[in-house]
Amino acid sequence: MDPDALHAKVVNQYAEHINPGLARLMNFAGFGVEIRAEGCYMFDQDGKKYLDCLGGYGVFALGHRHPKIVEAVKAQLDQMPLSGKTFFNAKQGALAEKLAQISPGGLQFTFFSNSGAEAVEAALKFAKMATGRAKIVSTEGSYHGKTLGALATTGREKYRKPFEPLMPGVEFVPFGNTEQALAAIDTTTACMIIEVIQGEGGVHVAPPGYLSAIRERCDKTGVLLIVDEVQTGMGRTGRMFGCEHDGISPDILTLAKALGGGVMPIGATMGTEAVWDKVFGVNPLIHTSTFGGNPLACAAGLAAIQVIEDESLVQRAAETGTFLMSALESLAPKHDLIKEVRGKGLLIGVEFAIDDVGELVMAQLVKRGMVAAYTLNNPRVIRIEPPLIITKEQAEWAVATFDDAVAETSELLATLV
Ligand SMILES: Cc1ncc(COP(=O)(O)O)c(C=O)c1O
Secondary structure (H helix, E strand, O other), X not given: OOHHHHHHHHHHHHHHHHOHHHHHHHHHOOOOOOOEEXXXXXXXXXXXXXXXXXXXXXXXXXXXXXXXXXXXXXXXXXXXXXXXXXXXXHHHHHHHHHHHHXXXXXXXXXXXXXXXXXXXXXXXXXXXXXXXXOEEEEEOXXXXXXXXXXXXXXXXXXXXXXXXXXXXOEEEEOOOOHHHHHHHOOOOEEEEEEOOEEOOOOOEEOOOOHHHHHHHHXXXXXXXXXEXXXXXXXXXXXXXXXXXXXXXXXXXXXXXXXXXXXXXXXXXXXXXXXXXXXXXOOOOOOOOOOOOOOHHHHXXXXXXXXXXXXXXXXXXXXXXXXXXXXHHHOOHHHOOOEEEEEEEOOEEEEEEOOOOHHHXXXXXXXXXXXXXXXXXXEEEEEEEOOOOOOOHHHHHHHHHHHHHHHHHHHHHHHHHO
């Protein structure tokens, strides 16, 4: 089909059968139809190449279609793609064992699901059951997913309000404020759920000492600490798990996105023996998922960890992240529009001085062949979250392109005043 006709047809299908508002937004941003992807690049209907500096919001840590993941998934596809759910599943066993080996502290057990929100749902249920308590402490600006339980702990009114009453007992504290977090955690609290970097919230990094103070308070009050690493896990921040920067280990840890190697969807909720005893010790079927832990997803997860280790991607994320952060910071004095650059490893946010500029810069980037996106809870912030395999040359190109895109956005805004 002619590329323009294909684009028009898909936009129309979105408008008529998926989501008219989203179709308009995506069309305004200049997004094409994704046809193919490889490594750090995506290609649209015209064959135009884009450097993927969003990486599917963290999914494509290993880039697109990493050959080792594709090979592992193809082999599994020929053997047994989905689990019959009655016999033991060797791939699930192997991935759970591997995750226990590479994760911090005593996170010995894993429950597998299919997405980040599902991983969070399980975490919240486990915390409630293990403690017999109902109160949950979360943070303002947080993002834990949009299913009802996860949504109840997501710190953005806009997404919660239309669905209230949600799960009761959730108290929000400002992210990064130690005093208010410690005051909220008491002996009626089941858990505190927190991200080490608020990704969707606008790339806010937990200040030094914050997480360890929370860990200590949780220990004193018998409260379980859930660290949501759906976005920060698997090397993204320059450590395999983001919480390692602070030297803490949670009672429950959630993973998804990058764990599937950019090829399969997967969610994982890890927990300590103490938590598992109190949950599955009572009833081994208390929480289940038909597709969770399927052999295809677990084969992808195993291969993904192997690639992260073999290609030293955690270290690469740290090194390329340091380069990218300082290169982006050096643009700030040139552009009044750039207010702040922040992040860790390859999870970087650029905050603009004016509302809604994120969307305009995003459109300018797409025009130039680079994909990045503004954050869901904070549209002033553009998120730069490329595959961990991005090369120095690609990162340099991304910075130069970002520079041009911000410059043209400033010119455009000047004509509007
Ligand atoms: C920290 C965090 N938790 C949970 C989720 C929800 O994941 P999913 O969209 O796979 O349900 C996200 C998604 O962006 C996330 O960033």
